[in-house]
Amino acid sequence: MDAFKQHFDEKIDKELTIEPKDWMPDEYRKTLIRQISQHAHSEIVGMLPEGNWITRAPSLRRKAVLLAKVQDEAGHGLYLYSAAETLGISRDEMLDQLHTGKAKYSSIFNYPTITWADMGAIGWLVDGAAIMNQVPLCRTSYGPYARAMVRVCKEESFHQRQGFEIMLTLSNGSAIQKKMAQDALNRWWWPSLMMFGPPDAESPHTEQSVRWRIKRFTNDELRQKFVDVTVEQAKVLGLTIPDPELKWNEERGHYDMGPINWDEFWNVVKGNGPCNKQRLDTRRQAWEDGAWVRDAAMAYANKKAARSNKKTAEAA
Ligand code: FAQ
Secondary structure, three states, X not given: OHHHHHXXXXXXXXXXXEOOOOOOOXXXXXHHHHHHHHHHHHHHHOHHHHHOOHHHOOOHHHHHHHHHHHHHHHHHHHHHHHHHHOOOOOHHHHHHHHHOOOOOOOHHHHOOOOOOHHHHHHHHHHHHHHHHHHOHHHHOXXXXXXXXXXXXXXXXXXXXXXXXXXHHHHHOXXXXXXXXXXXHHHHHHHHHHHOOOOOHHHOOOHHHHXXXXXXXXXXXXXXXXXXXXXXXXXXXXXXXXXXXXXXXXXXXXXXXXXOOOHHHHHHHHHHHOOOHHHHHHHHHHHHHHOHHXXXXXXXXXXXXXXXXXXXXXXXX
């Protein structure tokens, strides 16, 4: 066991990827299953707030783009469930953990999408935060997760731009449209900062995950990078970030920000956010409604396998 552990540690130190058949510590496997499955759940639940606007997009172009984006999120969920399966957990188990409320998904998707500007704010801020968090994950130590992230990040980049473009159009539109964009920014700003997770001092997993190179940056480091980049983008939009304490700190070379309401964050994570119940109910219903599709696919696969077995037996 010590030789295995030494080999694992050496690979981590040399920045080599750990692959499914490699020996790995139980806790490393557990941490990855937790993070990757929660990430997958976030992608799938994340389809719901935007899916809500597909029928109400203001033009055919906007509808087609939003449809493509929501479909991409489903794809991201599938890559991630597949990556987690390589660690020895089944998709059914993961989905059961989501449906029974045992597994978490990102807090951000428990907020309502009230106006069309929310589609802009989600693309700009939520996908922007997701990119900031996920680009470093392209270099995460577990091979299948890192490789899944490369494609996910390319798509997220398109998502972020479509959101920014919606915000830009609204900001340059009528006074009412600009107000709508500002209102969406006001509502999505703080929840977007919460996406990066609790402050480092209160994050039970960060230290070990950074040591294993699962996480390449801490929650606070990524949150700061996001703020520094996004404040400049808000200037281009002519919108105001809803944080009166936001101020450039010459000495640190970063923006200082006001306090985040961590009580709100934990309340949402514990299931008491504005849309937690609705999101989980919708997911459970979709799972039940899709049972016949899964059954039909299995029956077809079994029939096909039986036919091919019969052919092989006849040929022998
Ligand atoms: N929401 O010790 P840490 C997207 C939990 S994808 C809910 O810091 P860790 C794309 C955490 O799980 C968005 N729970 O944990 C898209 C842990 O609980 P546990 C998802 C949260 O894992 C865009 C506890 O708090 N992205 O947006 C949250 O080291 C638009 C202690 O926290 C990912 O999942 C939260 N925000 O760091 C889709 C990226 N934060 O498990 C549709 C991959 C923390 O012990 C539309 N994940 N918790 O019961 C990560 O990078 C990490 O897992 C963190 C958390 C940074 C999220």
